[in-house]
Amino acid sequence: MPRSGAEARRRLQQAALELYLERGFDRTTTAEIAARAGVNERTFFRHFPDKREVLFDGEADLRAALTGAVSEAPDGLQPLDLLLRAFRKAEHIFEGNRPFAEPRVQVIAATPALRERDLAKAASLIAALAAALRQRGVADRLAGLAAQAGWAAFHQAFQAWINDSSQSLDAHLLQAFADLRALSLTPLADDSGSMP
The missing domain is CATH 1.10.10.60 (Homeodomain-like)
Incomplete structure (x- = not known):
């Protein structure tokens, strides 16, 4: 016992x-x-x-770590920098739980009810991050978009870390956020395929 x-x-x-x-x-x-x-x-x-x-234990701790890191960040950071900082500060939660995280991802992927729960938990964390950004003075529309984009970058980094343990989660986070920034600099093409 x-x-x-x-x-x-x-x-x-x-x-x-x-x-x-x-x-x-x-x-x-x-x-x-x-x-x-x-x-x-x-x-x-x-x-x-x-x-x-x-499989979803620890959500409250993660929420507190992420929103606390956004709240306590120094002034002058842009929304995505605030989020990257928050994910990096919460990295220890994931690194310490890696032996559980890898098979957990496998079980969730194989189970529709768990995928649905995972999406609901992610939506709740995104909303909390958006609220934390708003409290920092980020405009409502931008806070929501930044939280969504930041979560997508985090999710990309997390999956890359699960697939490739030769690099730390931190390295994957830095790469995902760099990729997100690079995407935002890519010019858009109009319907004809030419640049506007």
């Missing part, structure tokens, strides 16, 4: 991930997760409201 709440929580997460990989999310019950973790089902529900949330 796990001795502490934190240990029980960690064991429940690991057990859930193993079972989701072995059997699939839909064919795994909370009772099976609890049994594999060496606890009872009541303990599972003390830590998680449902079996999906096992």
